[in-house]
Amino acid sequence: MFSSRAFDNRLVNVPEQSIPPFLEEPKSIKDSVINNSRLDGRDQVTPRLLFIKTGLVDKAHGSAYLEQGKIKISCAVYGPRPVVKAGAVISATTGNLECEFSFSSFSSSWRTVKQRDTEEKEISQILTQALGPSICLHMFPKSSIDVYVTVIESDGRLATIAAAIKCATIALVDASIDMFDVVTCVSASLFNNSWVIDCTQAEENEEDSSILLSYMVSSQEITNVIQTGKTSIELSQNGLNLCVDVGSKIYQAMCQYLSKSL
Amino acid sequence: MSFSPISISETDYISKGIEKNFRLDGRENLMYRDFTVVTGVVSQTYGSARCRLGHLGKGSDVLVGIKAEIANWTPGDPETEAGDIGKIVCNVEISPIAAQFFVGRSSEEFALELSHLLTRAISGPQSGLDFKQLCIIPKQAYWVLYVDALVLGYDGNLIDPLLYATRAAFSDLLLPKVIVESVLDEDTKVEHQAFEILDDPSAVQTLNGWENIPLAATFYIVGKRYVIDCSVDEEAISSARVTVTANQNGEICSVQKGNFKTGLSPSLLGEILTISKKLLPSLVLSQNAKLEQLNLAKSDSSAPETSFTFLNFF
Numbered sequence: 059m060f061s062s063r064a065f066d067n068r069l070v071n072v073p074e075q076s077i078p079p080f081l082e083e084p085k086s087i088k089d090s091v092i093n094n095s096r097l098d099g100r101d102q103v104t105p106r107l108l109f110i111k112t113g114l115v116d117k118a119h120g121s122a123y124l125e126q127g128k129i130k131i132s133c134a135v136y137g138p139r140p141v142v143k144a145g146a147v148i149s150a151t152t153g154n155l156e157c158e159f160s161f162s163s164f165s166s167s168w169r170t171v172k173q174r175d176t177e178e179k180e181i182s183q184i185l186t187q188a189l190g191p192s193i194c195l196h197m198f199p200k201s202s203i204d205v206y207v208t209v210i211e212s213d214g215r216l217a218t219i220a221a222a223i224k225c226a227t228i229a230l231v232d233a234s235i236d237m238f239d240v241v242t243c244v245s246a247s248l249f250n251n252s253w254v255i256d257c258t259q260a261e262e263n264e265e266d267s268s269i270l271l272s273y274m275v276s277s278q279e280i281t282n283v284i285q286t287g288k289t290s291i292e293l294s295q296n297g298l299n300l301c302v303d304v305g306s307k308i309y310q311a312m313c314q315y316l317s318k319s320l
Numbered sequence: 321m322s323f324s325p326i327s328i329s330e331t332d333y334i335s336k337g338i339e340k341n342f343r344l345d346g347r348e349n350l351m352y353r354d355f356t357v358v359t360g361v362v363s364q365t366y367g368s369a370r371c372r373l374g375h376l377g378k379g380s381d382v383l384v385g386i387k388a389e390i391a392n393w394t395p396g397d398p399e400t401e402a403g404d405i406g407k408i409v410c411n412v413e414i415s416p417i418a419a420q421f422f423v424g425r426s427s428e429e430f431a432l433e434l435s436h437l438l439t440r441a442i443s444g445p446q447s448g449l450d451f452k453q454l455c456i457i458p459k460q461a462y463w464v465l466y467v468d469a470l471v472l473g474y475d476g477n478l479i480d481p482l483l484y485a486t487r488a489a490f491s492d493l494l495l496p497k498v499i500v501e502s503v504l505d506e507d508t509k510v511e512h513q514a515f516e517i518l519d520d521p522s523a524v525q526t527l528n529g530w531e532n533i534p535l536a537a538t539f540y541i542v543g544k545r546y547v548i549d550c551s552v553d554e555e556a557i558s559s560a561r562v563t564v565t566a567n568q569n570g571e572i573c574s575v576q577k578g579n580f581k582t583g584l585s586p587s588l589l590g591e592i593l594t595i596s597k598k599l600l601p602s603l604v605l606s607q608n609a610k611l612e613q614l615n616l617a618k619s620d621s622s623a624p625e626t627s628f629t630f631l632n633f634f
Binding site for chain 1 (some may be wrong): 432443572573576581584
């Protein structure tokens with residue numbers, strides 16, 4: 059008698075048992091970040107690699123170009139020069155630092171030119187606050203130092219600001235402006251209870267809270283800090299400490315480049 | 321941000337006083353001036369509050385009004401991408417009435433900084449507000465709350481009264497009720513949702529979660545010490561400013577450093593965070609008590625019309 063499972067050695071027989079195909083579920087970015095396996099294979103506390111080059115703009119007194127993953131930023135520094143801004147207060151004891159930050163219209167995934175207006179102004183202020191304490195402004199009375207930063211491509215809002223600050227500080231060094239120290243800047247995002255350094259846009263979209271910390275390593279001074287999002291005090295202190303640690307490492311890389319380029 | 325010039329001997333006098341924990345007006349370094357608050361001051365808004373920090377007739381004075389509008393959902397807006405939340409837009413204006421140095425366009429940069437600071441504190445999930453309540457029809461229509469602050473008086477430390485007034489204005493906020501119903505389109509036979517705003521002035525709802533809105537403490541660093549709630553002169557000689565916002569549970573909602581004269585050490589920042597965790601929840605409690613008192617006075621209704629209370633308190 060033939061059963062339905064009759065053995066026929068002229069055919070390739072099916073296995074006795076079968077299971078449905080196992081489809082891998084797409085992992086959410088948040089989960090993969092928490093499990094320490096980020097999309098680009100980095101560690102939670104490893105920033106993206108930096109590429110730095112100075113002296114790209116001939117006309118400027120100092121300039122720098124910086125790449126950090128997908129982020130591409132160029133910066134030019136003019137000064138010290140007479141104050142050109144109309145209506146600016148000219149001080150007889152200190153110089154004036156002006157930062158102008160701009161996104162190119164193709165720099166992010168959505169093209170918004172008009173709405174960027176106040177955002178660009180705000181980031182310009184952050185830049186001024188982050189760089190101001192590092193410059194010996196008392197050396198340049200009655201003159202202004204102008205820093206122009208253009209983002210060619212961005213990836214992650216805070217990471218882009220952090221890269222802009224690093225780029226600007228290198229351009230200032232290239233312009234031979236007297237400074238107390240080089241400013242490093244680190245961005246971090248909080249996922250559940252762990253801080254993750256230098257997040258891309260895809261990761262920043264799912265963050266719970268974020269920190270942007272600008273730090274002068276040798277004088278151990280925080281020049282600017284912005285934290286957004288609800289955290290406990292212990293967590294935010296952990297985040298600040300982590301940013302300081304990572305900032306010191308980035309500082310070494312920046313100094314290495316600068317001393318080589320001299 | 322130093323607006324007023326100050327002599328060297330005066331700088332010395334103030335900073336030595338701060339070292340001895342005794343300030344020009346007799347306060348200790350970590351002591352606030354008195355907050356005065358009134359809610360419901362502007363009838364054209366859905367919620368408003370005015371807050372003054374300091375003595376009657378002077379001091380920092382901030383008026384906050386909240387207007388609500390219904391917006392159509394459009395894909396691609398990063399803030400409302402999910403489609404089931406509304407949004408909050410903040411704007412701060414500094415009136416030239418406040419102080420002489422705010423005349424002209426010079427105050428714009430400062431106003432912009434304050435707008436972004438306010439945005440950072442309240443327009444995200446960290447404010448604890450119920451953003452889902454602001455959604456009317458998912459992926460179709462939502463409420464936009466425009467929080468407009470107007471600075472009417474300036475006597476140092478604008479940030480703390482700004483958040484104080486904002487929280488009070490949210491406690492006063494009453495949104496009209498909206499009814500959502502399904503409508504059958506006659507031509508295409510497709511059902512879609514439509515909403516209607518109720519005319520009835522008593523059909524209003526409060527916004528859930530306003531109790532969780534954080535308040536701010538702004539620390540100004542003078543020499544090696546730091547003070548909160550400083551006056552114009554103290555602000556002029558301070559070298560750095562750190563604003564910490566925290567809610568009633570002592571959770572940190574935002575931290576921001578301003579003023580670019582000097583930096584500060586990480587240990588000092590840690591100290592400031594610890595102090596603000598102690599300071600702010602008690603400030604929230606005292607504000608809650610004040611708001612409750614205001615509500616009681618209102619329900620008495622023997623209180624005179626708004627313009628009169630407006631003057632009485634300020």
